[in-house]
Amino acid sequence: MHIELDRNHTLPIYRQIENHLRKAIENGSLKTGTKLPPIRNMASDLGINRITVETAYQYLEADGLIEKKTGSGTFVLPVHGRKTKRREEETAWPHWQFGPLGKIKIENLNRLEDQLQLEQHDSPITFSSGIGDPTLFPIEDFGKTLQRVIRRDGVFSLIYGEPNGYLPLRETISQILAARGQQFAPSDILITTGSQQAITLVSLLILKPGDTVIVENPTYSGASDLFKAFHANVIGIDMDKEGMKVESLEEQLRIFHPKLIYTIPNYNNPTGISMSGYRRRMLLDLAERYNVPILEDDYVGDLRYDGVSLPTLKSLDRVGQVIYISTFSKLLMADIRVGYIISEGPIYEKLVNLKCLNDLATPNLFQRALNAYLSVGRYQAHIKKLTRVYRKRRDFALNAVESIFGQQACRDTPKGGFFLWLGLKDIKDEKLLENNCRKNGVYFGRSYQLLSHPELTFLRMNFAAHPEANIEKGLSRLKKSLADSRC
């Protein structure tokens, strides 16, 4: 068999042979069942190394084009239905896989499965979760609602709905908000696949690589990771008991001309701090004067344990400066993945289009079931119950910290939400502490150091996720881990 080989071609010889034979097989000049020349002969015919021919044959075989029958030789297989073998592990991946890849940069992400990395202990307690106590999710109830909706709506419950979300749900949401003194039309509301998608859409729409984003320091890592992934410079503004130190913001606005301000005014994640009403107005005023959009993340705003509810930035917003996002995943059930954006002005339509491009639609069935669930007032009752339970857990946790750690730990009283912000004194080695915690079966996720409090190491404790007994046990384990880390 003669094959034209070009030794100067970028394509290696074995590839040239492989391609030649493949074409021959494809165009039928080498018919099914044809016996190929033995490697030895082909090698000498072409004046090349046997290995080269062998390699070509191997690829063709891996590709399902030919088959080696030991003893009798190598034969052409039927053209269709080809199986392929993966190459061995020493595969050299294509160059493009090693970037520089497009516009995304992903570093040390706080991954969800963090919560699962506790195999070292048989009954671990994790305070690292970002949601409420799953055992309190109204699952039975919601399951029944799902069934009812499927029976009621038939196919309509399972085909794509309106791109901006199921209208009755948007109406119900606008009623719930009205009851809290926020007036927004259903046409201002865009249903998203959880509030994480909402943050993604806003970031995609507003941020260019190199843009600056202002956040609270510290803030929700799922947001700051996202901003950084889009190559934004993230600048954190320190917080005090009244939330973001807005007084020091104006200078940053002047210097960096940020393109976005991301804030969690109610029960900030991770610190649990709430922004004072005065600061809220100040922030809004600055944002308007410097023409910077505010992304207000109110992920758990209606879970308040004491004090009066403060107005959301969005409810104070008169000109469309604020993009408000919230979700039902945190309180109702994590998995329902239904969040929403409230925005006014030209940006609304752009967000809807972007939402379509992102995932076409948020599951219609969940939207309809959620609406059925919300509209009969079950949600409000559910929130009442959660507030009662979580308030008790918060108070219990505060007392437990007091009695177990005394002066060893600082904390404030969160007015709502899930998180207790624990400041531990003179920790020499955070990594060691975390490892000891894992050994002792307690987990808080990453620890934080803040320049404003160099003497403290902070842990975010989700007190809502556990009954009192576990809270106490978990804190004792932390205590022990602290001791282990000292000696």
Place this chain on the structure above:
Amino acid sequence: MHIELDRNHTLPIYRQIENHLRKAIENGSLKTGTKLPPIRNMASDLGINRITVETAYQYLEADGLIEKKTGSGTFVLPVHGRKTKRREEETAWPHWQFGPLGKIKIENLNRLEDQLQLEQHDSPITFSSGIGDPTLFPIEDFGKTLQRVIRRDGVFSLIYGEPNGYLPLRETISQILAARGQQFAPSDILITTGSQQAITLVSLLILKPGDTVIVENPTYSGASDLFKAFHANVIGIDMDKEGMKVESLEEQLRIFHPKLIYTIPNYNNPTGISMSGYRRRMLLDLAERYNVPILEDDYVGDLRYDGVSLPTLKSLDRVGQVIYISTFSKLLMADIRVGYIISEGPIYEKLVNLKCLNDLATPNLFQRALNAYLSVGRYQAHIKKLTRVYRKRRDFALNAVESIFGQQACRDTPKGGFFLWLGLKDIKDEKLLENNCRKNGVYFGRSYQLLSHPELTFLRMNFAAHPEANIEKGLSRLKKSLADSRC
């Protein structure tokens, strides 16, 4: 201080007081630093309960308008951006809302609600949908599965699962693929929120503004719109009966150094054309030599009506050149929003991280229910049934086109999928035709003109979405609309 109170007004008294004071503060008649009357006095002045006044004060304080200094009284705080709530008419939206907004560009999107824009007719027939016939979705069955899973898994069915998807589902998918001669480990599979999100993730990861993307001409607008939204230059390669003319691709690769090749080798959307096995190998070979990743969209690959199944590009891929995406939304039910990516090499982990940043997780309940549904072989039976039904509809549609349009229309026989590609001769005015179609109660979505066939206007007809009677009726309405557009 005197305040006009209307006891018959729906607005509670404390609200009326609050509003009165707010106005006074905002229009400056109550200056910064002004001391408000003690609650006791105001209450007696107005002849109302102290609590009522106290409540009003509390809201104003929460709003950051006034401040209570224990001992000395309650005072008006400095003004911060207090304009009166603006009315829609006189809206001036913030500058930032008018862009240039970040990295996203959104133009004439093919929106889903296109399907709904037929109010002009009382029994419209739409062939524009991109999914199968919803009335054939196994809804009852799936609803029961949902229930079973909720009872079986309890809370676990409704909290976030693994970031790359529910493992048993990934295992099931890898088994289903193995049965089709594709061997991929569950660890190569990433579950996404429909295949649209899969396209988004790959685009985000790989594309920079100004990058070039190669697609088939024509291709799925949901993908090309997305690439354009990311400021990519989209270059379409013409197709013939064997799919993308890969022969003419190499020159484009040399000139434009594209960063991505997006292709739908099986039953291309919108043309229904399948790429020949020879072209598939050629395309893969070129992609490898020019180091360009291939995004293979196999949205409905297993819906084949005749001929042999051709190997997917991914199954021919030996080096990790191909990123393969598919979905269960098209055949099982649109709303389930579970798709998947298969990718090997470093890019897999990056896609998982990006997936987390995008929407945290794909609904775990759907993943578990889908797995329960798939693993008992129901899915395969369902596909068999659909194939039988849709094949009949395809053949019926082809005959109907023949008998109704004869030489007026060209079409080929799609070997699978949903779409019949109708080429209509000498259409003078597409817009007029579309309007007449709406009037006559039939809808195909946008029409296409191709330079390769200047004499034809193409329509994408989803023959799978309707029973035979509607197909015939719909085509007759098109015939009438053609006539109306001519005279």
